[in-house]
Amino acid sequence: MHGRPRKSATPVDENASALKAAKIRSLQSQFLENHHNHIYTKEALEINAKLIECNPEFMTAWNYRKLAFEHNISSQSESEKADSDHIKSIVDEELRVVENALRKNFKSYGAWHHRKWVLSKGNSSTERELRLLNLFQKQDTRNFHAWNYRRFIAGLKNISDEKELQFTTDMINDNFSNYSAWHNRSVLLSHLLEKKVEGYFPKEIFLKEEYEFVRNAVFTDPDDQSGWFYHLWLLDQTVKVDMPNLVSSWPPHGSEITKTTFPVILLFNEPVEGVNLHTVSVQVENDITKNTTWSPLSANKFKCGQAWLTHLTIPPGEFNSSKIFQVKISSEYPQGIISLNGVPCSRNWSFAFGVSVCHDVQPEGHSLRISMGEENFSTIDVNSNMMNFLKSNFDLATDYEQPTSSKWKSELIASEIDQYRELLSWAECKIGKLTLARLLMANDAMITDTAVAPNMTHVEEVLQLYSELMELDPTHYQCYKDEYSLVFLKQVTSSKESLMKYCCQYKESMSLNITGNVCLRFNSLSLSRMGSFERLLWVQSLDLSHNQLHSIEGLEALQLLSCLNLSHNKLVSFMALDPLRFMKSLRVLNISYNEIGAHTVDTRRYLCSSPLSHTLDYDKRFEEFATSDEKVVNFWDAYSVFSGLDIMQLDITGNAAVDERFVLFLVKLFPGLKWLDGEELH
Amino acid sequence: MGELAAEQHARYILKVEKKKDDIESVLMEHLRINGVYWGLTTLDMLGKLSAVDQETVISWVMSCQHETGGFGGNEGHDPHVLYTLSAIQILALFNKIEILDIEKVSNYVTTLQNEDGSFSGDKWGETDTRFSYVAICSLALLKQLDKINVEKAVKYIISCKNLDGGFGCTPGAESHAGQIFCCIGALAITGCLHYVDKDLLGWWLCERQVKSGGLNGRPEKLPDVCYSWWVLSSLIIIDRVRWIDKEKLVKFILECQDKENGGISDRPDDAVDVFHTYFGVAGLSLLEYPGVKAIDPAYALPVDVINRIFLN
Numbered sequence: 001m002h003g004r005p006r007k008s009a010t011p012v013d014e015n016a017s018a019l020k021a022a023k024i025r026s027l028q029s030q031f032l033e034n035h036h037n038h039i040y041t042k043e044a045l046e047i048n049a050k051l052i053e054c055n056p057e058f059m060t061a062w063n064y065r066k067l068a069f070e071h072n073i074s075s076q077s078e079s080e081k082a083d084s085d086h087i088k089s090i091v092d093e094e095l096r097v098v099e100n101a102l103r104k105n106f107k108s109y110g111a112w113h114h115r116k117w118v119l120s121k122g123n124s125s126t127e128r129e130l131r132l133l134n135l136f137q138k139q140d141t142r143n144f145h146a147w148n149y150r151r152f153i154a155g156l157k158n159i160s161d162e163k164e165l166q167f168t169t170d171m172i173n174d175n176f177s178n179y180s181a182w183h184n185r186s187v188l189l190s191h192l193l194e195k196k197v198e199g200y201f202p203k204e205i206f207l208k209e210e211y212e213f214v215r216n217a218v219f220t221d222p223d224d225q226s227g228w229f230y231h232l233w234l235l236d237q238t239v240k241v242d243m244p245n246l247v248s249s250w251p252p253h254g255s256e257i258t259k260t261t262f263p264v265i266l267l268f269n270e271p272v273e274g275v276n277l278h279t280v281s282v283q284v285e286n287d288i289t290k291n292t293t294w295s296p297l298s299a300n301k302f303k304c305g306q307a308w309l310t311h312l313t314i315p316p317g318e319f320n321s322s323k324i325f326q327v328k329i330s331s332e333y334p335q336g337i338i339s340l341n342g343v344p345c346s347r348n349w350s351f352a353f354g355v356s357v358c359h360d361v362q363p364e365g366h367s368l369r370i371s372m373g374e375e376n377f378s379t380i381d382v383n384s385n386m387m388n389f390l391k392s393n394f395d396l397a398t399d400y401e402q403p404t405s406s407k408w409k410s411e412l413i414a415s416e417i418d419q420y421r422e423l424l425s426w427a428e429c430k431i432g433k434l435t436l437a438r439l440l441m442a443n444d445a446m447i448t449d450t451a452v453a454p455n456m457t458h459v460e461e462v463l464q465l466y467s468e469l470m471e472l473d474p475t476h477y478q479c480y481k482d483e484y485s486l487v488f489l490k491q492v493t494s495s496k497e498s499l500m501k502y503c504c505q506y507k508e509s510m511s512l513n514i515t516g517n518v519c520l521r522f523n524s525l526s527l528s529r530m531g532s533f534e535r536l537l538w539v540q541s542l543d544l545s546h547n548q549l550h551s552i553e554g555l556e557a558l559q560l561l562s563c564l565n566l567s568h569n570k571l572v573s574f575m576a577l578d579p580l581r582f583m584k585s586l587r588v589l590n591i592s593y594n595e596i597g598a599h600t601v602d603t604r605r606y607l608c609s610s611p612l613s614h615t616l617d618y619d620k621r622f623e624e625f626a627t628s629d630e631k632v633v634n635f636w637d638a639y640s641v642f643s644g645l646d647i648m649q650l651d652i653t654g655n656a657a658v659d660e661r662f663v664l665f666l667v668k669l670f671p672g673l674k675w676l677d678g679e680e681l682h
Numbered sequence: 683m684g685e686l687a688a689e690q691h692a693r694y695i696l697k698v699e700k701k702k703d704d705i706e707s708v709l710m711e712h713l714r715i716n717g718v719y720w721g722l723t724t725l726d727m728l729g730k731l732s733a734v735d736q737e738t739v740i741s742w743v744m745s746c747q748h749e750t751g752g753f754g755g756n757e758g759h760d761p762h763v764l765y766t767l768s769a770i771q772i773l774a775l776f777n778k779i780e781i782l783d784i785e786k787v788s789n790y791v792t793t794l795q796n797e798d799g800s801f802s803g804d805k806w807g808e809t810d811t812r813f814s815y816v817a818i819c820s821l822a823l824l825k826q827l828d829k830i831n832v833e834k835a836v837k838y839i840i841s842c843k844n845l846d847g848g849f850g851c852t853p854g855a856e857s858h859a860g861q862i863f864c865c866i867g868a869l870a871i872t873g874c875l876h877y878v879d880k881d882l883l884g885w886w887l888c889e890r891q892v893k894s895g896g897l898n899g900r901p902e903k904l905p906d907v908c909y910s911w912w913v914l915s916s917l918i919i920i921d922r923v924r925w926i927d928k929e930k931l932v933k934f935i936l937e938c939q940d941k942e943n944g945g946i947s948d949r950p951d952d953a954v955d956v957f958h959t960y961f962g963v964a965g966l967s968l969l970e971y972p973g974v975k976a977i978d979p980a981y982a983l984p985v986d987v988i989n990r991i992f993l994n
Contacts, residue, residue, distance in 0.1 A: 036758065184854075304876065614827060
């Protein structure tokens, strides 16, 4: 099926082909008859062996050999059973057939598996197996069947990891471009590290040597990919913090909020399980509340998520007092919070804030359309209350103790940075640039004792590298663009001074209970990806319009969001808006001028809650809700995402999916809708 | 830029279906049921499924069923989970899954799950993440996914995740685009994509695009049209397909056509076959090529078929 040249068949070719085919046909029917009638004679086995040689991928033929083997072993005479040579000859015959088949096609799954199966029944010397492997690994150093079989034999015959490591060293020295050897190397080193074998544990011992080893390879041929991928693994081994951690929360520690019912958000560095009233305690004044339920902001049936939410309500009897309630959220039993890799949280954390309840809870009734246009904003006066608001929300978000990095890590990274800066001075190498960017980011990400604010030392250089990559490697432009966007957002959100430039104050004060005082305006920044959510949990109004967003993954953590502008982006479906299903505070939504319904392919299809991924049951209420006319995919998607929300103002024009019928459907879906595409509804 | 020779490809598939006596066909007899699935799905994507006699196909498919409930590659061949999936998929195309004894078929598949969550291909015990995908996809289409231990199945798949973000056939095996598709497809169907580092894997996958615009299956290997499916569907499932140059890939696939005789080959000017014809057309579908019906990247069946099964 692969690598055969295209040529028209001549009558001579066709004749020869037909003859050959007829021969094989005849072998096949004879074989199948023997198989169905359980005939395992020497002649029958020979027919089968001939067939296997022609077609080593014919699984039934290999199955037959196993049946024959079992049959011939079990039907041995007493004298044969005592004769170990007899069994050995049967085993050897099978191994010979496998070897023959492999010489014909060394990628045959059936052949390799049969050999493994035979070895589970009989024996073959280590030398013999390694000789066979060497033969095939020389023919094709990337043959993954051979590599897999090699790992199998190493396990079976107890060949040490160190010996196998030396084999990969030899293969790499022979030819740097051997991804399979580099891969096996990473597997073996991981084992040695895990087993805490001397000379490989702790990891700084082998890492330095490995960095040097891979440097030889990439400096010799910077355009070969194999070494670069291995370097990425080494970098990951160096900087990875393999532990779940709380990175952000809302309300901010030390703040004072004015609400009767409010969300409490916990945001971790990775998805975790086990956030519940046993692992996290919620204390209002001096009472530990016993009935908080935490839910992950994620749709799956495994109760795990990166952002977790609960709601607290100040007891109604207290509304008339001017008291400020102290609330404390702390880790009660952090080890119960576990990452997807099974690693428990090991650090304690806590945050506390005050809640004051105002007498007059403003009703939400109002009828003015909220504009997020330029004209409705003014810059924030540095001396105003807004600034304080921003300060309090911002400074305190960064308070969680993160593990500090050891000295050997920073030294190693710094040395690598120097080495690859040198490489790039004489080689225009795209992966080299990418590697340097990653090294610089890793360097800045390492937490040192003296660090307070996020380290942005190299951020300009990193952004420059990604810009260069977009030009140097246009095929992968979007990959670099996405990374650029994320780094850019890290920079913007790293200090309140930089964030301030993007904050605006609403001029019109009529709707502040909905919009909040401040709007974070990230419009028209060429963002292809959204990030840094851990610094944005306080945001109530967000303008992301006129960007290139395909997805809003992660936005669900912003539980205070009530006004969201996503117009003029690249959202292709309602499934791309899936995070909105968790945003119960959302009142104003603008998704106009996107690409909803304009594509036949929906790349968010499996990254959202859906019956297709078994993360959501098909909601039968949709059947009652939608008329038979409306039972088309877009309607189901919209129903699924939006049916729990209370949207008051919606802009949706400029999307292919939105026609008159769809508009009527939406009006049904949002009973509280007052404004649609700029028009007031009655 | 070339054009898709849809008519010729449809004719090629119908011709291949009838051709049985040349050497290529005989050597593919052991996986004929896979071939029927590839051929019919391609016809459906090209809007030509009605050119086939549904009754004949279905009765032949059923004749491949073994007494254990599983299906063989052809009549009289031993059952295997790879062929069982194709049988179910063919019936799904015709909206005839109901003719199956669902319990019997699902039992065959569920008995193949091992203690560690992995799946064997058949009773002889070969274990491979390909079989995890095939088993999970089969049971999901039959709406019997809860018959297996999904948590363990997922755990096993994750144990095959490599340090480059990709997946191999067994724990410790090298990342390979075909295996990645199987693992990502299985994780998509079971709602477990949160275990995947999408940026890391997305980068490994997007680096499969070589200068010619085609995709290879592993670093430093040659491009091949079948990776237009395996790499592309994986990229789409994890929403990183923007990271490759789609136009260049379309061009590569179109260059692999035999526009005269129909069919698509692994590389330009190589011999065509049904396998690569399917993957070429499926790749074009995922790239939104006009006139090609949308295919679902996880279940590998047209989107309207999948929606019919799950959204009703």
